[in-house]
Amino acid sequence: MISAFFYLLISGATVPTQRAFMMMAVVMAAIMLDRTALSMRVVAFAAALVLPIAPESLLGASFQLSFVAVVALIATYETFGHRFAGWRAASGSTFAGSPSRH
Numbered sequence: 001m002i003s004a005f006f007y008l009l010i011s012g013a014t015v016p017t018q019r020a021f022m023m024m025a026v027v028m029a030a031i032m033l034d035r036t037a038l039s040m041r042v043v044a045f046a047a048a049l050v051l052p053i054a055p056e057s058l059l060g061a062s063f064q065l066s067f068v069a070v071v072a073l074i075a076t077y078e079t080f081g082h083r084f085a086g087w088r089a090a091s092g093s094t095f096a097g098s099p100s101r102h
Contacts, residue, residue: 001025015050015057016066022046023070038077043070 001024008021023046030037047067050057057063077084 001028015054015060015063018050018053019046019066019070022049038074040071040074040078043067043074 004021004024008017011017023042026042026045027037030042050063
């Protein structure tokens with residue numbers, strides 16, 4: 001987290017970098033608390049934190065493209081994630097491309 005925060009500072013803290021940092025922090029906290037890490041709530045939480053800092057960014061392309069891309073990725077995962085898990089289980093591997101652990 002410290003190195004990610006340092007990168008946020010040296011990169012100029014653009015909107016996509018702020019979104020990535022905030023989402024990473026929430027996902028890491030969710031993993032530590034054994035909760036669902038990726039969901040639309042995480043994106044909404046990041047937007048709720050970015051918008052008070054820079055409300056004018058809502059109309060900017062960097063905000064819109066960054067958030068829309070992440071929403072599309074999470075929506076695809078939520079829609080087809082069970083199929084991916086089924087394929088992975090059927091192949092007998094725990095991670096795509098890695099040998100299975102038995």
